[in-house]
Amino acid sequence: MARDDLRLAELLCALSVSLDLAMAQPLEKSIRSCLVALRLAQRLGLPPPTQQTTYYATLLRHLGCTATTHEEARLFGPGAAELRPLLERIDPARKREALPVLRQVGRGTGLHRLQYVGRAVVGSGEAQILLAVCEVGSILADGLGLGPEVSTALYQNLERFDGAGTPRGLAADEIAVATRIAEVATQAVIYQYLGGPDAVVTVLGRRAGGWLDPDVVAAYDEQLTEDLDTIDVWQEILEAEPGPVRRIPDDRIDAVAETFAHFVDLKSPYLLGHSTGVAELVDAAAVSVGIDDPRTVRRAALLHDLGRVAVPTGVWERPRELRRTDWEQVRLHPYQSERILARSAVLEPVADLVALHHERLDGSGYPRHAKAGDLPVPARLLAVADVYQALTQERPHRPAYEPDAAALVVLAEVAAGRLDGDCAKAVLGVAGHQVPGHLTSRPAGLSEREVEVLRLLARGRANAEIARELVVSPRTAEHHVQHIYGKIGVSTRAGAALFALRNGLFTP
Template identity: 70%
Template sequence: MAEDDLRLAELLCALSVTLDLAMAQAPEKSIRSCLVATRLADRLAVDDQRTVYYATLLRHLGCTATTHEEAHRMGPRAGELRPLAERTDVANRRESLTVLRQIGQGAGIRRLQYVARTLTAGEDDILLAICEVGSMLADRLGLGPSVAEALYQNLERWDGTGTPRGLAGAEIHIATRIAEVATQAVIFHSLGEPVQATLTRRQGTWLDPEVVAAYDDSLLADLAEIDVWQETLDTEPRPWSLIRPDRLDDVARTFAYFVDLKSPYLFGHSTGVATLADEAARLLHLDDADRATLRRAALLHDLGRVAVPTSVWERPGELRRADWEQVRLHPYRSERILARSAVLEPVAALAALHHERIDGTGYPRQVKGSELSTAARILAAADCYQALTQDRPHRAAHSPERAAEIVLAEAAAGRLDADCVKAVLGAAGHQVPGRVSRPAGLTEREVDVLRLLARGSSNAEIARELVVSRRTAEHHVQHIYAKLGVSTRAGAALFAMQHGLFTP
């Protein structure tokens, strides 16, 4: 093990919270299931415990692949049904009817339409997509063919009535059989229901009887007292899976794909932002370390999207207040997911800022001015431009030329950094004027205003000097204060002195 190698489990345990949120489950459900599965594998003397560990931890790696289809088929609250569907035995008529009664809830007169779609369409296409994508993403993570195969078999059943191949009994990967029992145990334990009785009732049909027989409640009795995060890391079978630091981009890119699968409107968004941000950082001469952090933050900036229902992201009209509150929180959720990992903590702080604006009008924290690093300003500009060039439910994609006009207008209005916008546009292949290096995103006109302001000129005097209206001068002053993160003339003067702005 090289000194700077990273533990893959430490990264994936943190990122597994994204899977929990996408499944509308409580954070740490995946790592709890992983811990129970590893204990079961040890009790059963399974040789390949590494596959059990990763196949359970990443059990829901394909779950964003079908959220668009689920919302179309089952209604705007389809995502809320996932916890119920996950614990439902589809061979049990009573349990299946319980799910069916929830289809289309909240859709008003369209509810019957959603019920009809669900009954006529079946589930095979959705279930196959989940298995296929989970397997493909596991392969991208370099986890090996055994983990990829176990995830592909995720929805097989012991009695041979599952998906995608209809495998039965020991034909199903042992890691998949253990993961199912462990996952169901954690789910029913969290609901306060008798786990042993539930598993026993399902053995021989859904679940492997031998795995069920090896289970008892001692395997999860301590979960409320221990640090399950650390315990799961400590339980990873040896030898640990390690990656070189330069492979961190591969992990980040895999989870970018996971997030962007949530809606066809998002396909390629995170990777597109990362490409623009990385090239803009090069044009602005960020050092290699800052550039790498920015690139990874761009890939992972939208992890929190998965906690917001697909029906919100795909709403064709104006967002309702409740929808908007969920949207405003997604950068914060991205930060909290990433901050769980010591390796990803610098990325977390930056990713959380992708919707902030230098005049303080962004979200979720209304950070402004000098509090935003150059990397944060690049990320905001890249995210804005990339989104403008993609279709959204309420509008068609803007042409690159129109998108450039919009982000330049945002810079002129003091919301995006002008230099960073120009760098992003350069990265996108636009011909832009030569870059000027002005601190805090000040425009040349704002530098002129700042010099007068710092010397004590009033708004009226600034207006006369620059031959603009008093109202325009007032707007310039307000934008300058916002960009600098100050609220007094003296603070502005000090900033001007520190950055040598008293001479052209």
Template identity: 75%
Template sequence: MADDELRLADLLCALSVSLDLAMAQPLEKSIRSCLVAIRLSRRLGLSAVDQRTVYYATLLRHLGCTATTHEEADLMGPGVAYLRPLMERTDPASKRESLNVLRQVGKGTGVRRLQYLARTLTTNEAPVLLAICEVGSMLAERLRLGPEVAAAIYQSMERWDGAGTPDGLAGEEIAEATRIAEVATQAVIFTSLGGPAAVEAAFRRRQGRWLDPSVVEAYDQELVSDLEGIDVWQETLDAEPLPHGKADRLEEVAEAFAHFVDLKSPYLFGHSTGVAALVDQAAHRLRLDDGERATARQAGYLHDLGRVAVPTGVWERSSGLRRGDWEQVRLHPYQSERILARSTALEPVAALVALHHERLDGSGYPRQSKAPELPVAARLLAVADVFQALTQERPHRAALSPEAAADVVLGEVGAGRLDGDCARAVLEAAGQQAPGRLTSRPAGLSEREVEVLRLLARGRSNAEIARELVVSPRTAEHHVQHIYGKIGVSTRAAAALFAMQHGLFTP
């Protein structure tokens, strides 16, 4: 599907699931809130233009939520990620509700809990909240959603009574989209917790304080009563105000969400964009066609979306990962795939990101896939991810120099875990010298070319080779021509004889 045929809502609904994961909320919570908000806006008689602002401001309400996870973990303890659902529904003006959050701070940290409690009680939280608002607004601008959406997201922590942040706006000074988004979001949260009675009780306490009274008055149970029995995803797509936004800049969407992920920890800054750049340059060196190259580059941007489901404290642990930590880490490629596969347009990208921690010998995760199951773009992504990570500081080690990182990558090639051709392409893209030959195959054949040769010798056509190796027919044809040139033949039969003479039929 061409970019200009894609609906922006389809992409952003899919990617909004990463916001739910980052907030430790049920999947589709953002989508449900969006649907309720758009229903509310229609009941309130908003124009189509204003409804569009409500739609995207609610769907992407938590776009800045990864901006402060590092500070939150330092302030409230490594388990703060699990407190986010509680904090989101807590009225900070209520001493009783705030005390309930305080009881959970630092739980499970032993004697250090007193430190976390003291920090929470004495630290001014305003800079943390401001960062969330600023980052969400900036990312909305990067997504080209318009200044109204960016402003509404920036104001997402303001309150009707003026006791909110970052600017202490009150009443109708607050964007109408923000006021509607808040009521819709709380309606979805409290419906899931206790049904209509819980929503009514929450709104009764908060109307005129946290929430706009007129929006609360427009709300009733009918707006959420069917959510459990409908396809919320499709209903939300259908509810997008006309004209539908087009995803004519898929690369910008991917890059914006790469920044969203990489903000989760200072150790990750620039990781996803760095991987995307390496993959793009290396794909050119490997002569992948334009479509494959674009998909690989997009996978580079989005491969780590699933990281947001893992608490920041795990990624920033300076000691070895504990068993429970490791289980969460092993699942993050699956989470990335799960997010992206929800959009038809992103399915090819989802298939690649699911494989970025797999290895040729089956030692990777989460599926333990082996070489025949790993297309060249996935192998390329794996190498780029390794190299980029090695050149960045991590809690348990200093950043490696590019030269040292290249040595590690070559060691992984020698151990049979990373692809030699892809390693050479990535290292050259990174400005590093790679050995002229990373394998001992005859005539300088690469491991990938040996795979192609085996299929060619067995009578496979270029199209069949392409299907089996998950590449384009044009790429398969390039491989065949390079093989013929290297081994000095021009027919399939002669290539088959060469393969037999050199024992290349056995992996």
């Protein structure tokens, strides 16, 4: 990560994709909204500092959106995430617009659906949810160092021009102009997706003076959105950033990453502190496994679970065994994390690591089923730290493991050939456990003796030759060979040789 490349807007544009996923919206929706908002601010003749506030306040408009997913699941049912696109575009002052939401509330919950619908109609807990979104978004923006104007704009995200919004019931000019512009731009982008230019004009016109600032609406025309499907909005928004262009000192990158770690971990009370806990473990253990510069793996630890936000909270909080459809979503979250981070050249080294944090040495991990030969030491370290930290935290389906019990599980994973022994020793050591000797992990649960046999087999030795070299009976050698074939899932010498190569079994 070269210092010259540490541009704040590029970093935040990449991370804004996680906001789109959390809101179940198309990717780059936040960036598109930001571009339209900036164009509106320029058309209104606002000074550059206000344009810059509008830029960041719109790009990060949904920064507080993970804070309430737990409460939303209780209020609207396990499928609450599917309601977010609806809730973002309906005008709550128009009762007819709320009907599609009620049709979706509590779906799939059987007899319990009436309870969810009843809570939604009464609005039980809704005010606290809305307040939390505003409050957390504002606090996180402050953590990003964006200044009080952006924090204020995000706190006022759910205010309405007519004073019927939340949390303070501000009206008209009492609301930050950046917030008023962001709302019009966001609605324009949403309805451009849904119905095209005519739909945008109709909706904005109907909401002007109520939900939306009529002066901002009057400044809008379809020229502001007509090119969104033909330009590279990513490049366009970076080039359009109001000056002065803001950069991040190297010693502030971790603070930005940590803010998004908090954003992710707010997804569920069960996840609080997970990402930062993993980061502390890898940071302390990195040097002992030969990682001279732990910054990249620490940042990967802070950001490794960004893809979690794309998975409904009801899945993460399921108290019983996950269903097949749940697992399909869970298995994709490392890919989603990589997808978010790889959008930025600054974050590419981090993206490469987060993609691998659920892979295992024997190929039993996900989503790629990568094996030892494809897993660098930083990825192995991240995997161990992730497992240990998760075990020591409560989950819906189990209580937290005591530290010593968690350490035993990690050691069992090493013995089974799934986690790296040296990385496990390093992580457990910084966590306060005494781990004597050298831990060796072998793929597919192979024993040390079976690894010896596999090396000879791969080099073309017959069973009798293996028996002579290892000083065992031919029958024992044959048993070893058959067990090895069964464990690694091949049936030929060439297949065994390839397995050994891919898993680094010819190197110490």
